[in-house]
Amino acid sequence: DSGVTQTPKHLITATGQRVTLRCSPRSGDLSVYWYQQSLDQGLQFLIQYYNGEERAKGNILERFSAQQFPDLHSELNLSSLELGDSALYFCASSAGTGQPQHFGDGTRLSIL
């Protein structure tokens, strides 16, 4: 058990819809990271938050957004969903920049 909690585990929705993925980091970790794992792109970094502020951005689409709340949990919002957004979305947390990242079990998103 990594200590990182992601909900829901599975999500099935239709094209054009909007979903929210939730992540609770390990106790004491201030950094939260989001990654996407798809068949064609592999595992890629989306975005990082540190103590409520956006710290780094990767290959995140404009249709996607994230935030980190005062209690340090984070949400990833995906809108105007397309078939290609079907993927496994991971959240990771660490104590700080450059520290080991610990991954949650992921949310498997299926777009029909």
Next chain:
Amino acid sequence: GIQVEQSPPDLILQEGANSTLRCNFSDSVNNLQWFHQNPWGQLINLFYIPSGTKQNGRLSATTVATERYSLLYISSSQTTDSGVYFCAPNNAGNMLTFGGGTRLMVKP
């Protein structure tokens, strides 16, 4: 950005065999992690190893940062070792860049 290549892409072993997985990266790194993705999709931390050698049971890892590679050794493999092994260096302070992975199947 940094390029990460893992080899071999696929590996089939008989239970009890040993193996070495390699990870080459194109730029200097601050740190590097190895992960095992099990058949249920979970990403399990194996090592945080910016340089040097670490051991954990039947697994060990070595990173030679100056030569831009890392190795993961699996000894006396077991069927539960099956899955995909990822190397992920961190050279920008914040993001891990994952290689394509090595898919390992251990046969009983």
